[in-house]
Amino acid sequence: MTNTAADAEVRSGGCLCGKIRFTVTGTPDYPHVCSCPHCQKRAGGPLQTWVGFPLTRLRWTGEGGEPTWFDTFPAQTKRGFCPTCGSHIAAHDHGDSTIGINVTALDQQDDPALLPVNQSFRGDAVPWLPQVPDTSRSPVG
């Protein structure tokens, strides 16, 4: 895929109440679910679904600006959520050039490019839900 084509891939998203809105541009990187204890606790559910985009291609476009950030690992990882409705939006590892976006925050989720290709922290996963198979080494397409 050329840079020009990646530039044309613009996705929008936001929180439940609409105060936090964003756009991300570029090819989705490594969509996956995570069942680590932090994801479970913050989701109020058995897992969260993540996809990466270039941090420089993220724009906060809603009236609320950036989400509220909470350091789940101080000075290492922060998670962003809407301070009004609590929706989970993003995660960022300090210094990383990629921003993790909660797939559930995107407006269009029925996109083959967002299908999870792996599951992190399988050992922490609930036993009553099938796990996402690891297809991350398969050719995408």
Ligand SMILES: [Zn+2]
């Ligand atoms: Zn909100």
Ligand SMILES: [Zn+2]
């Ligand atoms: Zn996690």
